[in-house]
């Protein structure tokens with residue numbers, strides 16, 4: 001590198017030190033010190049302060065919370081999963097006080113650095129989801145202010161810690177069935193003690209994060225979401241919530257845990273009120289008025305919400321953050337086949353091939369681009385002039401548009417794949433014969449508007 005070559009003036013150690021503290025990740029720091037001897041020797045003279053500065057760049061001001069989460073002595077050998085049943089007997093106060101949040105001149109080891117970096121990726125993803133659903137629906141990356149982001153992350157790391165100390169996988173189904181009332185009480189005392197360590201305002205921020213996580217899980221499947229299953233899923237913590245959001249499915253979270261929710265025939269008392277019971281205990285003990293159900297908890301974290309009073313671009317229905325637009329289209333909770341027009345959605349032959357073409361759309365990052373393609377496929381000028389992809393829609397209006405236009409997209413898609421459509425059926429997508437006759441589906445094209453009234 002130039003700075004080591006004899007022609008270049010030697011770089012001042014203080015400047016190098018300063019440059020190293022600006023590394024955005026541990027990997028960049030590593031490459032910098034491997035590439036240049038000068039950098040390496042400066043690093044060797046202040047490894048602690050430089051590593052701490054980089055850790056701060058990676059994690060931000062929630063570093064003490066992130067570090068406690070990374071270092072906490074969880075109760076099993078490999079660090080995270082399946083602590084022994086004896087954990088029931090641990091003293092609540094000891095659990096709450098273990099490995100406290102450190103401030104000031106923290107020393108960061110290589111093992112810490114690894115964990116901090118991995119966990120910060122989960123945290124970035126979680127904050128993006130929080131921002132999109134609670135702050136500004138038009139941006140898929142977080143637009144939280146530094147102050148809001150700090151409150152959010154500090155609270156979310158503490159929630160991560162809580163979920164890791166009391167993981168959903170702590171007991172097997174059999175152990176859960178054997179768990180006695182007294183043991184459940186003991187665990188609830190431990191949970192309360194762990195939360196009781198935090199000041200009330202910061203606890204309310206944690207409460208806000210817990211409400212948000214519950215909201216994300218419930219929205220994945222509004223019809224089947226079951227209170228008890230959601231409680232168990234909450235115990236997978238922010239990481240499970242991020243996975244569930246990305247795949248728009250409960251099955252993406254820990255297998256073991258998913259089945260725990262689905263298969264348990266007895267009520268899992270241990271997970272009822274996973275957050276609510278200890279929170280309530282703390283509010284009561286502190287004589288604090290508990291936050292009201294149904295009141296938006298975001299006020300504990302956010303100073304402002306963008307577009308809270310926005311209305312649908314087509315029907316003026318109020319919607320605010322719930323309105324759908326390009327950044328959050330994947331929040332539309334529906335099976336694409338339902339969008340097929342007329343008789344198309346009733347024809348098993350049509351829906352089978354359509355489903356095969358759209359099966360990837362259950363993932364968050366696939367559905368949005370697909371809806372963009374449907375907008376791109378619409379005819380202009382035409383009936384849908386003034387309906388553009390960058391506008392905001394209520395669920396009803398976006399559904400109306402998709403129900404009318406998805407077949408147009410499907411026709412384009414098939415032609416691009418090399419399909420040569422046969423002659424148009426005169427009944428087009430309203431043809432009733434396609435519901436019962438497979439051969440008629442192949443004989444004529446039905447991805448077209450009817451030219452006669454269907455009989």
Ligand SMILES: [Zn+2]
Nearest residue numbers: 312315394397
């Ligand atoms: Zn509307």
Ligand SMILES: [Zn+2]
Nearest residue numbers: 425431433444
């Ligand atoms: Zn036909």
